[in-house]
Amino acid sequence: MTGNHITLTVGRRRDPVTVPIDDVDHVRLAAAFQAGDERALAEAYARWSSLVYTIAVRSLGDPGEAEDVTQTVFIAAWRGRDNYNPERARLPAWIVGITRHTVADTHEARSRRRRIEQAVAGELRTTSVDDSVDVADRVMFAEELQRxxxxxxxxxxxxxxxxxxxxxxxxxxxxxxxxxxxxxxxxxxxxxxxxxxxxxxx
Amino acid sequence: MTHIDRDDLALIALAEFDLTEAERVHLSVCPQCALELISLQHTASVGRSARHISLTEPAGSVWAGIHSTLSLSGAVGAQPRLRDFVRPADAEAAGVVYDVYDASDNSEGCDVSERYDVSDGYDGYKVSDASAASDASEVSDLFPGSREASAGDPAIKVPARPVAALPVPVAELPVSPSPPPAAQPATPRVSDSPARLRPRRRVRSTTRTWVRVLIAAAASLALLLAGFGAARWADALRPPATAPITFEAQLTPFPGWKASGSAAVEVTPGGHREVVVDLTGLAVATAAAPLREVWLIKADASGLISIGLLDGNIGHFDIPDGVDLAQYPLVDVSAEPDNGNPAHSGNSIVRGELHAM
Structure with a gap:
């Protein structure tokens, strides 16, 4: 039953964690999340913080910024849970949507900062970010394939x-x-x- | 206007089939098929490029920051771990939900608007019910240790890649406890349909990002094959895990159908089960419902599993490991329209209940 599980990589150590995710679970979790159950937030974090963080770190190329993004995403999701409509999107898809916005904001803030830095220092800095195909799509695809x-x-x-x-x-x-x-x-x-x-x- | 066969369209999107002249002409006049193809091609290209994505956990300080910013209670103070939210029943239930595509998969039809129609009225058939949990305990009773074996048997792991710095791909080929390709009965399998004898389109000239991935994949293919070979070999050495219990069912027709036949469950030398469906007097397929699909259904019709399409009168269908036939005792053959909807059409031809022999 390998197929319904995700293998998570934690730091340098490969730590296989079996995580069955099925649609019955999603319905229950989404309802509890909307209802303001703290435990549902914790469960959503347990299930999808890796997804959010991976999207952020691959897109931004900076673990520190990616951690900030992850934190921002879950705080925004919790505070904005009244806006979540389970009939329009599954909870992880909604969270990924928030992630995209937050990552885009971070890119924008970064380029603003860089323009200022370049103006000051008069130099170019290159960063390696993964933007060949939409990162969020690829990460979501990898996760969905596992499901x-x-x-x-x-x-x-x-x-x-x-x-x-x-x-x-x-x-x-x-x-x-x-x-x-x-x-x-x-x-x-x-x-x-x-x-x-x-x-x-x- | 005949739309392009949905199976073929998927293979065209994967660049396995080239377009025939007729298909090319059709695409130029049918925006539905054209849009469908474009969308599938996009999915395929995302998929090809997702090869080496591995998910990474954020540092523990992230949850601490969320916790303090939102002033959450001490009950959720500890870093949330997946294992805290995984109930054993869920784990096994996930194994029972096999090849049952949910209604939101209703995206393959040619009518693009159909994609958004998720209320097909077949909810009664979905395995998304409370009884899945009760199945779970029975399944786990029947297959003790199956999860452990899948999670951590070192003998069936794909060997580590030579370059340690490479990220561990999420999409690593699952190598175990699936049906071993070697273990099959001596009886010939009835193929579903003849292979399309069109040349593969190897689009090397288009510099897609995944072309390089394919070259890399060629190298890892040897590795994959080695993994499969090892799994086969290991399986051949092991005695069958389950006793070869066989079941049989007489299939009787629904009103309006004249067909009848039998279904028998055989245990392959590798210890896997398959249903052999043998029908007589099967009516000629109509244009409206040309496909014959074989299902395992719960006694109260509260859940069902598609096990394949029947071509001709006889077919062999693998029963997914983990499916308890006591929970899914009904063998059903239905007439299905070729509209991409994975749900049961409700139009059954024959059905019968399996009994242990």
């Missing part, structure tokens, strides 16, 4: 990362061709739905 059931998850990993054809995947996993095609269609649709599901009401 697929084991068989479709394996199919999609082979399709994406081993570049196998569906016929090769069918042979490798000993599944009927039609089953593999069906997994690819459904999983791709599901992954897309998650990428598109983000609510922008924040």
């Amino acid at each position: 697929l059931p084991p068989v479709p998850q394996r199919v999609m990993q082979l399709a994406f990362y081993a570049d196998l054809t569906h016929a090769q995947i069918a042979a490798m996993l000993d599944l009927p061709l039609g089953t593999v095609k069906s997994h690819i269609r459904r999983s791709l649709g599901r992954l897309r739905a998650r990428l598109e599901a983000e609510d922008d009401t924040y």
Whole structure:
């Protein structure tokens, strides 16, 4: 049942934590969160602080700033919980939406600061940030891939990362061709739905 | 106007199929299919580039800052840990929810607006009910240690990459306790459909960011294959984990259908189970509902699991490990429209209850 779990990397030590996340849980958690249950905030933090922090650190390239962003995001989510509409977005998607805004604000503040610094020092500074594809999408995608059931998850990993054809995947996993095609269609649709599901009401 | 087959469209988005001339013409006149393809291609490109994303936890001071800023109570003072919120029942229930795509997956239809329609009225079939929790305890009784094995068996881990500095990919290939490819019955499998014999489109010329990822993936493929081989080998040495209990069901037709047949559960040499569905008198598929889908359903129809599409009269379908047939005793074959909706159409052809032999 590897597929329903996320492996978290904590510092330099790889610490596999099994985290089943299913939609039943999300409904319960979202309701408690809206109702102002502190424990729901703690649970949301336990589940998605890694997601938020990873998006921030990959986008900003600075662990300190990413920690500030993470803190800001959860504080904003809690204070703005009345604005959360579970019919429009799942809780993690809403939190990711807040993360995007906060990261964008941080970039803006940083470039403002840099313009001032450059004006003062007259020099250019380069930073390495990961902006090849939208970072939040990639991190969310990686997380969502982990949430697929084991068989479709394996199919999609082979399709994406081993570049196998569906016929090769069918042979490798000993599944009927039609089953593999069906997994690819459904999983791709599901992954897309998650990428598109983000609510922008924040 | 015939839309492009949704399965094919997904493979086109993955750049596995090139477009036929007819499809090219269709895309130029059908904004629905064109938009669908663009959207799937975007998803695929995000997916390819997400290869080496690993999630990292923020430092403990972050929660302390949140806690003090919001003046939270001492009850949540400690750094929240996932394990504090994971109930054992949830863990196993997640394993039971197998291949049951929720209604929000309703995004594959050609009608783009359909994507937002999540109220299909099939909620009764979703496994998102309280009984999932009760299943969970039974599943865990039946498969003691299954989680432990999946979580930390060093024998089935993909070997560490040679470059230690590389981030650990979240999307590492799961190597264990899945059905081993080697362990299959001697009976030939009925393939669902003939492979499309179009050349793969290897778009090396387009400098997408993932092209480099693919080259890197080629190197790691050997590693993956080695992992699979090891898993097979280890599985071949192990005796089957479960006793080969077999079940059988007589499938009887619903009103309006003349088909009948049988379903039998076989245990493969590797210890995995599969349902063999054998139908006679299956009516010719209609254009409105051309697909035949096989399901395992709870006795009270409060949950169901799709196990595959039936092509022809006989088919073998893997039963996901962890599914308790006592909880899902009904074998059902339904007629499904090819509209991308993963839910049961409600149009069953035959159904029967499994009994231990």
